[in-house]
Amino acid sequence: MEDFVYQNTTKILFGRNAEQKFASEVKAFADRILLVYGGGSIKKNGLYNRIVKQLQDNDIYFVELGGVQPNPLLSLAKTGIELCRTHDLQGILSVGGGSCIDTAKTIAVGVKYCGDVWDFYDGKAEAKTALPIGVILTIPASGSESSDSCVITNDSDANKRAMGSEFIVPRFAVLNPENTTSLSAYQTACGIADIFSHLMERYFTQVNHVDFTDRLLEASMKTLLVNAPKVLKQLDNYDARAEIMWAGTIAHNNLLNTGRIGDWASHMIEHELSGIYDIPHGAGLSIIFPAWMKYVCTHNKSRFIQFAVRVFDVDFPFDDEESIVYEGINRLEAFFSAMGLPTRLHQMNIGNEMFAQMANRCCKKGSVGHFIELHEKDVYQIYCLAK
Amino acid sequence: MEDFVYQNTTKILFGRNAEQKFASEVKAFADRILLVYGGGSIKKNGLYNRIVKQLQDNDIYFVELGGVQPNPLLSLAKTGIELCRTHDLQGILSVGGGSCIDTAKTIAVGVKYCGDVWDFYDGKAEAKTALPIGVILTIPASGSESSDSCVITNDSDANKRAMGSEFIVPRFAVLNPENTTSLSAYQTACGIADIFSHLMERYFTQVNHVDFTDRLLEASMKTLLVNAPKVLKQLDNYDARAEIMWAGTIAHNNLLNTGRIGDWASHMIEHELSGIYDIPHGAGLSIIFPAWMKYVCTHNKSRFIQFAVRVFDVDFPFDDEESIVYEGINRLEAFFSAMGLPTRLHQMNIGNEMFAQMANRCCKKGSVGHFIELHEKDVYQIYCLAK
Numbered sequence: 141m142e143d144f145v146y147q148n149t150t151k152i153l154f155g156r157n158a159e160q161k162f163a164s165e166v167k168a169f170a171d172r173i174l175l176v177y178g179g180g181s182i183k184k185n186g187l188y189n190r191i192v193k194q195l196q197d198n199d200i201y202f203v204e205l206g207g208v209q210p211n212p213l214l215s216l217a218k219t220g221i222e223l224c225r226t227h228d229l230q231g232i233l234s235v236g237g238g239s240c241i242d243t244a245k246t247i248a249v250g251v252k253y254c255g256d257v258w259d260f261y262d263g264k265a266e267a268k269t270a271l272p273i274g275v276i277l278t279i280p281a282s283g284s285e286s287s288d289s290c291v292i293t294n295d296s297d298a299n300k301r302a303m304g305s306e307f308i309v310p311r312f313a314v315l316n317p318e319n320t321t322s323l324s325a326y327q328t329a330c331g332i333a334d335i336f337s338h339l340m341e342r343y344f345t346q347v348n349h350v351d352f353t354d355r356l357l358e359a360s361m362k363t364l365l366v367n368a369p370k371v372l373k374q375l376d377n378y379d380a381r382a383e384i385m386w387a388g389t390i391a392h393n394n395l396l397n398t399g400r401i402g403d404w405a406s407h408m409i410e411h412e413l414s415g416i417y418d419i420p421h422g423a424g425l426s427i428i429f430p431a432w433m434k435y436v437c438t439h440n441k442s443r444f445i446q447f448a449v450r451v452f453d454v455d456f457p458f459d460d461e462e463s464i465v466y467e468g469i470n471r472l473e474a475f476f477s478a479m480g481l482p483t484r485l486h487q488m489n490i491g492n493e494m495f496a497q498m499a500n501r502c503c504k505k506g507s508v509g510h511f512i513e514l515h516e517k518d519v520y521q522i523y524c525l526a527k
Numbered sequence: 528m529e530d531f532v533y534q535n536t537t538k539i540l541f542g543r544n545a546e547q548k549f550a551s552e553v554k555a556f557a558d559r560i561l562l563v564y565g566g567g568s569i570k571k572n573g574l575y576n577r578i579v580k581q582l583q584d585n586d587i588y589f590v591e592l593g594g595v596q597p598n599p600l601l602s603l604a605k606t607g608i609e610l611c612r613t614h615d616l617q618g619i620l621s622v623g624g625g626s627c628i629d630t631a632k633t634i635a636v637g638v639k640y641c642g643d644v645w646d647f648y649d650g651k652a653e654a655k656t657a658l659p660i661g662v663i664l665t666i667p668a669s670g671s672e673s674s675d676s677c678v679i680t681n682d683s684d685a686n687k688r689a690m691g692s693e694f695i696v697p698r699f700a701v702l703n704p705e706n707t708t709s710l711s712a713y714q715t716a717c718g719i720a721d722i723f724s725h726l727m728e729r730y731f732t733q734v735n736h737v738d739f740t741d742r743l744l745e746a747s748m749k750t751l752l753v754n755a756p757k758v759l760k761q762l763d764n765y766d767a768r769a770e771i772m773w774a775g776t777i778a779h780n781n782l783l784n785t786g787r788i789g790d791w792a793s794h795m796i797e798h799e800l801s802g803i804y805d806i807p808h809g810a811g812l813s814i815i816f817p818a819w820m821k822y823v824c825t826h827n828k829s830r831f832i833q834f835a836v837r838v839f840d841v842d843f844p845f846d847d848e849e850s851i852v853y854e855g856i857n858r859l860e861a862f863f864s865a866m867g868l869p870t871r872l873h874q875m876n877i878g879n880e881m882f883a884q885m886a887n888r889c890c891k892k893g894s895v896g897h898f899i900e901l902h903e904k905d906v907y908q909i910y911c912l913a914k
Contacts, residue, residue, distance in 0.1 A: 143542025146541065147537070148535070153532055154532070154786070155529070352773055359742035359743050367738065383736070390739075398541065399541065
């Protein structure tokens with residue numbers, strides 16, 4: 141086990157009535173806020189009205205920034221930064237999924253920075269402070285509601301990049317599974333694939349003696365395997381929605397990588413894909429992760445065997461290790477496919493035209509991944525395996 | 528799943544080098560502190576000297592309160608309260624296990640309260656503030672290093688009582704597994720039994736649809752089952768010590784009871800025992816918990832079957848439910864016994880003389896437990912089953 145420092149301060153308000161209490165949490169850090177949200181869904185399902193009423197009842201002044209889209213854009217975040225400065229806003233309330241939260245995080249660090257906010261993503265600057273953020277989560281997927289990380293796409297060149305800072309960890313997150321029941325089966329599946337990938341990025345490590353977190357990760361993956369079919373069969377199944385929602389937060393709040401070194405190559409390789417083709421991040425991961433596994437599995441077979449046996453209950457004869465490893469990957473692909481997700485690029489009508497360019501850009505700053513270090517030619521091969 | 532609010536703000540510094548960083552964490556809340564510790568062990572193994580040097584190097588003024596014993600006493604905490612007042616101390620650094628931490632917690636709330644600090648344990652007062660606390664943990668067991676709870680014994684009448692408050696959650700906890708290698712096999716086993724019991728108190732719930740936390744709890748219990756024999760065979764096994772130490776904190780930081788209602792009757796019933804007979808809490812639990820299980824298991828057989836199958840791998844024919852349930856309890860007793868712990872009162876030379884008095888005092892404020900509510904006559908029967 142590696143030495144580590146762990147702290148996660150986000151206050152989680154979970155359940156059917158959680159939403160009723162958010163205004164006092166906002167009040168604790170701001171009287172004047174930016175309200176960030178996505179398309180029209182929260183206006184259709186009544187959530188928008190309930191939030192606005194609570195803000196008004198509690199004398200919280202707010203300015204709106206709607207229209208955040210999946211694979212959120214830097215340009216909209218910059219608009220948000222200007223709004224905060226113009227109206228002297230002290231905090232941000234983000235209503236939605238990862239795109240809304242990451243837009244809020246980008247605004248939060250940008251407001252307090254005199255340079256270009258892209259500097260944080262480009263490695264030219266490090267956040268020293270940020271506006272406080274609260275979240276009302278409607279899409280369990282990114283884990284951004286209590287994470288210290290954030291991803292945004294620079295619309296000038298389709299460059300999708302991540303940043304991390306303790307200052308962007310949300311102060312509170314409202315998790316009401318009822319707010320997720322209007323998600324379509326496909327949106328739900330993409331979210332589950334994202335959560336499952338966050339667990340796998342942590343699981344595939346070369347660090348030894350990580351028994352406790354191994355088991356917690358396996359428990360989390362099993363939870364998704366059991367509850368995904370339930371919720372996809374019945375989209376308003378509160379109990380299954382609740383399990384997935386809470387697992388999604390824990391999957392990415394840094395608890396499950398304590399003492400470990402996660403991989404994260406698949407996320408980097410996928411970012412090039414969804415940055416350019418604007419496909420859902422979860423659908424990109426369901427394609428890239430199995431390809432990555434096939435490419436790297438020989439570098440630590442016992443880890444892939446443990447994955448197959450403990451997560452997917454593969455009970456092949458133990459003297460045939462390769463079959464066990466590949467059966468684990470097969471069952472992962474079958475899990476994604478059963479949820480209606482793609483596992484090959486051609487299913488998304490993506491050809492090999494951009495492979496070289498994507499591989500080049502992915503490794504622009506050097507190798508990616510920790511399980512093994514991947515270079516441009518490796519990343520290119522992984523795109524080929526994903527064809 | 529029940530609605531819940533979850534937040535745990537303790538900063539965990541874990542690993543071989545964690546201890547080197549504690550002074551700046553103390554500095555963040557105080558320049559003048561009370562240093563609380565137990566018997567002489569930290570003076571023998573060099574930890575005391577390392578701590579004192581760091582405090583001096585960082586200009587942190589400290590007053591010492593040593594001599595904390597297992598089943599810590601109210602009277603010593605009151606001495607600590609006076610020391611804090613006399614020397615105008617702003618925070619507490621506790622070095623040791625649960626007894627030292629709980630003494631520190633009692634002092635922390637007592638200093639800021641004008642009445643008798645026992646009022647918090649007697650239900651007459653609720654904490655509104657407390658001195659900040661930092662912890663350097665040397666005994667993985669109580670989970671008090673990042674919990675909001677605290678147990679103390681009133682030496683005037685051997686009354687052992689618990690209290691809870693968000694204000695007593697430690698600001699930071701240093702977890703260096705190397706600091707636990709000098710524990711004897713028996714001390715180690717008692718700690719593991721305490722941790723295992725914290726998991727079981729949460730596991731045995733009547734709340735349905737708690738799949739995710741069920742699996743996390745099972746993963747945690749499995750971690751102890753696998754690592755306990757390793758560490759008892761080789762007391763300086765860093766890797767196994769590390770797994771147990773981290774599991775001990777997570778077992779009791781409130782994460783694993785999110786959405787659930789834990790039981791806690793066994794802890795209440797044990798408190799009477801260790802309050803009067805001054806036996807280690809862990810040894811009391813290894814006696815009481817199996818007896819409690821035998822008494823209540825018919826009230827939710829499926830939960831006990833899941834425990835037997837998933838935690839202890841019982842694979843009896845599924846049409847013989849009673850045998851599965853009892854085999855789970857048998858294997859739990861075998862696990863405790865293999866660690867050298869008692870599972871019956873007579874092994875600690877405790878007879879039935881005080882059963883009636885203990886049962887009476889245990890239920891003085893009403894029933895105990897949530898899995899099923901136990902009254903005085905039930906608690907008496909559980910003591911009898913533990914004979």
